[in-house]
Amino acid sequence: MSEMVKLLAVDLGASSGRVMLGAYDGERISVEEIHRFANIPVKASGHLYWDVLRLFHEMKHGIRQAFREHGELLSLSVDTWGVDYGFIDRQGQLLSAPHHYRDQRMTAHRFRLEELLPPREQFKLTGNQPDLINTVYQLYADLQDRPELTAAADKLLMTPDLFHYLFSGVAAAENTIWSTGGLLDAVTGEPSAELFKRLDLPLSLIPPRVSAGTVLGTMLPDIQEELGIGPIQVIAGASHDTASAIASIPYTEKNTAAFISCGTWSLVGMETAEPVITDQSYSYGFTNESCCGGTNRLLKNLTGLWLLQETHREWAEAGEPVTYSEMVRLAETLDAAPAIIDPNDPLFSTPGAMTGRIGEYCRRTQQPVPLTKAAIIRTILDSLAQAYSRTITELETVTGRRIKTIHMVGGGIQNELLCQLTANATGREIVAGPVEASALGNMIVQLAALGKLNPARAGELVSRSCTLATYSPMG
Missing domain, CATH: 3.30.420.40 (ATPase, nucleotide binding domain)
Incomplete structure (x- = not known):
């Protein structure tokens, strides 16, 4: 049997993050959750931001805990959702808190961007479905609202690239995460020269490109000292x-x-x-x-499962909590759903009153309205x-x-x-x-x-x- 290799995956989602330990003996790998933490956006001055320094602090806490409990760690990599980013300046400092993809600053610039680069052309150039949350919309809005960024910003780092930079001091653009933002040429995989030219975006903001599975270097010495750990390799993995x-x-x-x-x-x-x-x-x-x-x-x-999660939350807040396992048992009491909904209908896109919205959709589409918990749950699952x-x-x-x-x-x-x-x-x-x-x-x-x-x-x-x-x- 090979020597045990221990490494960390930081899996960061839009509502929570986890530091996970992997132990690999050459035949099998076991996965253990070391530290879970909340990822709560911050609203300030009418905008929505990610609290990246708090998240970085939580990641470090998880690394310290993993080392104390399991000893020597070989490597670390971070994966996150797509499209969001932060800017660093020429001194390597974070310029400002990165915006959340649900921030609305892009709305004021959408029409102009799509005049310069119509949605179908965006798709043909990049292969990405045009969307207001895409990096290209966000970056265009940022440079219109804050033209000083062109001079102040040195590099744009996608969210996992930013954390890898904070850990290693190496700025890199990992391919799987960059492919989510509507900025890369679909054929070559390189930044789309046509898109950057059409929208007057500076190509200089893009860090050196790397493939998934690139070892960026060793964790910065000051972080090693802070955490009381030995050297850990920082890897740009499949970052999306x-x-x-x-x-x-x-x-x-x-x-x-x-x-x-x-x-x-x-x-x-x-x-x-x-x-x-x-x-x-x-x-x-x-x-x-x-x-x-x-x-x-x-x-x-x-x-x-957003639909099920929101229904679960609604019943709990009404004093009628039902566990997820109970929800499945209730749904199994029915042979079929009384109605089928479209889970992607805009009616279901925001939180709150999910059972009422399901009823509204069914009335609109002339289907029976599910009235019992079992019928509502079965409608959701059959519809998915x-x-x-x-x-x-x-x-x-x-x-x-x-x-x-x-x-x-x-x-x-x-x-x-x-x-x-x-x-x-x-x-x-x-x-x-x-x-x-x-x-x-x-x-x-x-x-x-x-x-x-x-x-x-x-x-x-x-x-x-x-x-x-x-x-x-x-x-």
Whole structure:
């Protein structure tokens, strides 16, 4: 048996973050949560920001705790959501708190940006679906509102790149996270010269580009001293959390497989050799982003367990709490949902009164209104499964590939009923697992970067290390 290798994955989501320990013995890898912390946006002067220095403090706390409990650590990598960023100046200091993607400053500049670069052209240039939250919209708005940034800012660092910089002092632009923002040429993978020219954006803001799995260097000495730890390698892994999740999928036949990364949001897609940039993929709402290893992830972002989470919260606040396991048991008492909703309808996009909104949607679409808890929960779960099924059919249409297997990963797969309903709706076999997909994929990329794991054997490692469940279509 090989010497035990211990490493850390910092998996940062839009509402919370975790410092996760991976212990790899050459055959299996175990994953343990060391420190969980809240990620609460801050509203100030009419804008919404990420509290990145507080998050950095929490990450350091988790590193210190991991070292105290488990000893020597080999490496660290951070994965996060996409599109957001911060600026550093020529002295290497953070210029200001990074904006949250839900900040509304882009609204005032949208019309002008889309005059200069219409949405369909954006898609053809970058492969990304145009969206107000995309980095390109945010950056254009920032430079219009704060033209002094052109002189003051030295580099733009996407969120995980910013944390890697704070840990290592090395500014780099990792490919999977940069591929989310609408700034890269879909064919070359380089910054789109046409886009930057058309919008008068400075190319000089982009740091040196690196591939997923690049060792940036050793953690800064002052941080080592502060935390009382030895040297740790800082790795730019698959820095976008979906790219990390996909890196954990134990494919048996990738060419006939799709994936569903299932959580608050659901990312439904498949890996392709090249971006799929057609009128059909644009009209269906697919986007193209990069995977570790250079493949393309063609996917659509769907509302996921947000609907169930909001319903859970609503009942708890009304003094009628129902656990998630009880919600599944209630849904199983019904053979089918009384109605089917579109989870991506704008009606469901904001918090609050979710059961009333479901009723409103059903009345609008002339369907029976679910009145009991069981009926409401079953409506949500059946509707998610139907939305997944539609997207799988669309994927087959735009790629010309037959999908035989769907890999479901992430926390949502703990809802076994949803997995079975998805198998039923799609008529495909579902392979569910791993649950800790982003953290595990983050660790796999680190191990490969350090020469501890052959990337071609990653699927075998996941299969040995995690419990996988298979669901076949029924009925």
